[in-house]
Amino acid sequence: MCRLAHWPAHCPALVPKIFVFVVLLSAIPATGQGTVEILTLRDKPHPVATGNGHVLAGEKITGRLVALSVKGVTVEGEKGRVEVPAAEVLDVRFRVPGEAVPTSSKPGGARVRLADGSQLSCRALAATPRQVKLQTEHLGELAVPAAKVSAVRFGKAGQGVTESWLELLGRPIKRDRLVILKGKTLDYLDGVVGAITDKHVNFLLDGDEIPVPLSRVYGVIFFRKPGGGTRGTAACQVALRNGDRFGLSSIMVEGATCRGTLSGGPGVSVPLEQIDRLDFAGSRIVYLSAITPRDVEHVPYFDVTWKYRRDRNLDGGPLAVGGQQFARGLAMHSKTRLVYTLAARHRRFQAWMGIDALVGRRGNVHVVISADGKTLLETDVKGTDKPQLVDLDITGRRELQILVDFGGDLDIADHLDLAEARLIRKEP
DSSP states (O other), rough: OOOOHHHHHHOOOOOHHHHHHHHHHHHHOTOOEEEEEEEEEESSSSEEEBEEEEEEOOOOOEEEEEEETTTTEEEEEEEEEEEEEEGEEEEEEEEOOSSSOOOSOOOOOEEEETTSSSSEEEEEEEEEEEEEEEEEESSOOEEEEEGGEEEEESSSSSSOOOOHHHHHHTTOOSEEEEEEEETTEEEEEEEEEEEEEEEEEEEEEEEEEEEGGGGGEEEEEOOTTTTTTOOOOOEEEETTSSSSSSEEEEEEETTTEEEEEEEEOOOOOOOEEEEEEOOOGGGGGGEEGGGGEEEEEEEEESSOOOOOOOOOOSSSSSSEEEEEESSSEEEEEEEEEEEETTOOOOOEEEEEEEEOOTTTTTTTEEEEEOOOOOEEEEEEEEEOOOEEEEEEEEETOOOEEEEEEEBBBTTTEEEEEEEEEEEEEEOO
């Protein structure tokens, strides 16, 4: 038998074999530390392809995840260890493992929407007027104050009624709404939703309490007073591979698990293999398509009115600039003026600007972007031009104005896109 203490003298053949074994062992990543891509605010922003169109991002960093918290992200890459402060992180995207990761062991029994925008798939749900208990697919059991739940969908999304359901969610209501599926259409009654069990929904209608069988209920939409379900401060938004998403006010990766605290709620944990991406942009980026301008003015060249659009081009399709599609942004037609209130809370305005690809090489507009009455950018944009980056310093400014004026060809095909139009917040 060879003793390791004496291998140089007695077992020289073992030396290269043990060396190779140690090298191979050191190359194996620690459990749960998979490969991630980090989109950052470092360097000059440019379009970067994602699973949901292109986004504006700076340097993209790829490597094995070493550490992640509200302070930042550390990865081990080809150039060694890289630490990215949270202030420079847009989002963290987890590479799909070699083998497909099951997103759910069972079909979800309900889809719950919270007042802060979170969406959770649940296997079971029980509710009283004060509290909703959820058996979620990946976060375990959660008890949520009823005031933080905005809607619950029990019916399947693939029944041809998804658009109708989303339209109902966007309507203002003065009472709770019970939604019933009749054939292939949705109908509803307004009243007061009481307790919800695995058998029925108690519904108060015109003074009578009716136990409606759960099998007949497509969903319920709760009336909530404005501001009653205020959003907590989220350090990041988590998107799971099964479509769930939720905000975390604190976050820490430990081994193969991501742990954190739901915004204004309990602590949770989720396996890293179930996470698609962590979005840190919400705490430092405001998209203009998500806010309402203070002033809107449109002066048509003839008698055809073109209202500006958010997150779609002027014909209702995806924003497309320079052959690349974007999920967020503004579409404006000459002559349109938008004014936004900044309140000196932001440092930069950025966008990827060009004539929408739908109109080909036509289009000719004059663009003026100003802040507090000072012109920051004035240029002509034509359909034959390459897209251009708009990156303007708005530090200390209180008002932003975007004017898309007539160019040299009347108003023909004047479809300007400001893809990814966004404000970068100042650091606290």
